[in-house]
Amino acid sequence: MEEDKLTTDHDNNILEHADNKDNEQKDKDTKQDKQDVPITESPLQDDPIADSFVDLDINKDESTNAWRESSEGALDVTPVAATTANSNDNRPLESGNDSSLDPWQEDTSLLNGRDSPDEPIPVTVAPVVHVEHHDEQENLDKDISHTKGFYNANDLKEIVDLEVSGQLPDWLVCEHFTVGPGTYDIKYMRKLEVDGELQHVSRYFTFGHWFDGLPLVNRFDIHGQRNSISYRNRLTCRRLIDKIRDNHGYSSRHPGGLFMTKTNQTVLTKVVGVGATSKPDYEPCSARVLPSIPGMDGRLFCQNRGKHIQELDPFDMRPTRVVTWNEVNPAFKGYTSCPNGQFDARTGEYINFTMDVGYQSTKYNFFTISDRNPKGALIGSVTAPAAYVNSFSITPKYIILAIFPMLATSGGMKFSWNESILESFTFNRSQPTLFYVLSRQSGQHVATYRSDACFAFHHVNAFEDENDNVYVDIICYPDDTIAQQLMVEGLRNPTQMKPPRLAASELRRYVLHTVSVTGSRHPSTAGGNGGGGLFGAFRKTTPATNSIPEASYNKWLQPSLELPQVNPNYKLHAHTFMYGLGFSASSSIADGQIWDTIIKANMRDRTIAGAWHEKGCYPSEAVFIPRPSTGPGDEVAEDDGVLLSIVMDSARSTSFLLVLDAASLDVLAKAYLGTLVPLSFSRGSYRLYTNQ
Incomplete structure (x- = not known):
């Protein structure tokens, strides 16, 4: 436990941002019903972060943590219905609408289920306010840096009708969800002796990495025909914030729970409660948000970098329960899962893996779930080094697992003991990047390829040709420097970023030649969990990697890119x-x-086909939504659609939803949110509706 100190300049910087947000909300807070504000003599009453949570409605009951199992062995998924008052006026969505071919969509009629005919439907009621944005006589901030995007967010208590500047496409009737960090800094009080007297001294616990901030989920209801957008958000770990305030820090109870944060906790806290069931708003799930997982319809789902899925009410985003993949199916065992599972729209399958770290080896267990088989089934397993894996690829015939040499240290022992990811994995330039290929049909590991050492967060896409060559597009970096540069301290203070310029990526297209002919199943040169320590000492020598066929690649695009997107209808295809x-x-x-x-x-001529940029504005992920076809005679081009992105406008200290024409990157519409949404490196999604 680090030594307690008086409030530092760092604390004052946080206080300044927190106080600014507190002032923005002062008028709203004074209008709250007095009965909603509990009377307390806590020394944290003047805490702007604490003040934003005084009206929490916390359910004290324990929540169930797995989908119920029916007598037939399949999952019994009974969604709880929820709606908003006057939903037809405030939202574009109605039950029974035909949905589009979007992979993550679902019909809202699923939300009308009950456990029994007499069970009432709970109603989520929220007031609606109107936010207008005026350009006249604005006081613009001279500071137009990105640093404002890495502080705490405001939690809205109502649905907000936004003023739309521009014209939305008529066909764009959808729900759009994003997730990202919403809380970085949590203030707590300590009693310290100062000049012989006990005084209350404020301190801050700060999450250290961009990926670690406690989640903020955003929901937009977009109706193109009405040219309307409504917005609401929610901090989904409110009770965890209180717990961190009480404990003066946070220690994850499972591997992969933190990317790089000093916990301010003792070693004992890492083992106390390990494996215990998490309450719905105790588990940070901020890596990805999905409006549907096959076989688990009717809710909203957030995933983390562990193996947890947080179920949310789709309207007010209130957490309802947390499950793990091994609770969905005991065969899906492992410490962690991938936050970026893949969906095959042709087969209706959701495919992911769990990583089971053993004493001398690690297994990546790939599984599939679908509406036909909601309990799911194992596809197959690969024995490979324990590595940090954020994404993978699938084609119609194969699963491609890329193991970059960001490998577990101490034989995986640190990772197993819930250390942060950057403390548990180290980039090893002397090791190759390995590609493992599984057959989706047989579940067999059919080939292994090697290539130069590199690092990546995101695969773009993968596809096959008629000669059984597999092409895999990945955003690659020379090493893991980019992961180190995304620490909060460097993002808030750009002069402290090391090295001073953000690491540049390149888009590589790898070719795994003639997979079925190659048939190389050579094990990895580090098939065990490398790195000495308790487990590494038992690792036996394995064959040299030069016997493994090489995966060739071309540098497809040089300009540095991240958070790649393609038209979802072209996933698994060129x-x-x-x-x-x-x-x-x-x-x-x-x-x-x-x-x-x-x-x-443009991937065919390998050029930049367009760009959108406004000075002092910083976009988060741009989500592609394809225009749905109106019938057999209506062919939809690959770039016929829109891009949605939450953009931080630093000069105005607020954010707006940006709608771009995906073909030209022209601005179709903007809608200012009236609040600043922190920048996000996480994945969003949507649910598109047709036949309105």
Whole structure:
């Protein structure tokens, strides 16, 4: 436990941002019903972070933590119905609408289920306010840096009708969900002796990495025909915030729970409560949000970098329960899962894996679930090094697991003892990148390929050709420097970023030649959990990697990109266009800058096809929504659709929803939110409706 100190300059910086947010909400807070504000003599009454949670409605009952199992052995998923008052006026969605072919969509009629005919439908009622944005006589901040995007967010207590500038496409009737960090700093009080007297001294616990901030879930209801957008958000770990305040820190109870944060806790806290069931709002799930998982319809789901799925009410985003993949099916065992599972729209399958770290080896257990088989089934397993894996690829015939040499240290022991990911894995330049190929039909590991050492967060897409060559597009970095640079301290203070310029990525297209002919199943050169320590000492020597066939690659695009997107209808197939976040001309040559541009790339001629950028504006992930076809004669081009992104406008200290034409990257519409949404490196989603 670090030594207690008086409030530092760092604390004052946080206080300034927190107080500004407190002042923004002062008028709203005074209008709250007095009965909603509990009377307390807590020394934290003047805490702006604490004040934003005084009206929490916390359910004290324990929640169930797995989908119920029916007598037939399949999952019994009975969604709890929820709606909003006057939903037809405030939302574009109605039960019974036909849904589009979007992979994550579902019909809202699923929300009308009950456990019994007499069970009432709970109603989520929220007031609606109207937010207008005026350009006249604005007081613009001279500070237009990205640093404002890495502080605490405001939690809205009502649905907000936004003023839309521009015109939405008529066909765009959807729910759009995003998730990202909402709480970085939590204030707590300590009693310290100062000049012989006991005094209350404020301290802050701060999450150390961009990926670790406690989640904020955003929901937009978009109706193109009405040219309307409504918005609400929710901090989904409110009770955990109180717990951190009480404990003066946070220690994850499972591997993969933190990316890089000093817990301010003792070693004992890492083992106390390990394996205990999490309450719905105790488990941070901020890596991805999905409006549907096959076989688990009717709710909203957030995933973390462990193996947890947080179920939310789809309307007010209130957490209802947390499950793990091994609770869905005991065969899906492992310490962690991948936050970026893959969906095959052709078969209706959701495919993911769990990583089971053993004493001398690690297994990646791939599984599939679908509406036909909601309990799911194992596809197959691969024995490979214990590594940090954020994504993988699938094709119609294969699963491709890329193991970059970001490998577990101490034989995986640190990772198993719930250390942060960056403390548990180390990049090893002397080891190759390995590609493991599984057959989706047989579940067999059919081939292994090797390539140069590199690091990546995101696969873009993968597809096959008629000669059984597999092509895998990945956003690659030379090493793990980018992961180290996304620490909160460097993002808040760009002059402290090391190295001073954000690591540049390149889009690589790997070719795994003639998979069925190659048939190379060579084990990894580090098939055990490398790195000495308790487990590494027992690792036996394995064959050299030069006997493994090489995966060739080309540098497909040089400009640095991240958070790649393709038209979801072209996943698993050859695609022409890719979208992502990149740098403007000025930021690309400046120190301490982050992505500030939305870029469209043409993958056939390997050029930049378009870009959107506004000075002082910083987009989060740009989500592609394809225009649905109106019938057999209506062919939809690959880039016929829109891009949605929450953009932070630093000069105005607020955010807006940006709607771009995906073909031209022209601005179709903007809607200012009236609040600043912190920047996000997480994945969003949508549910598109047709036949309105």
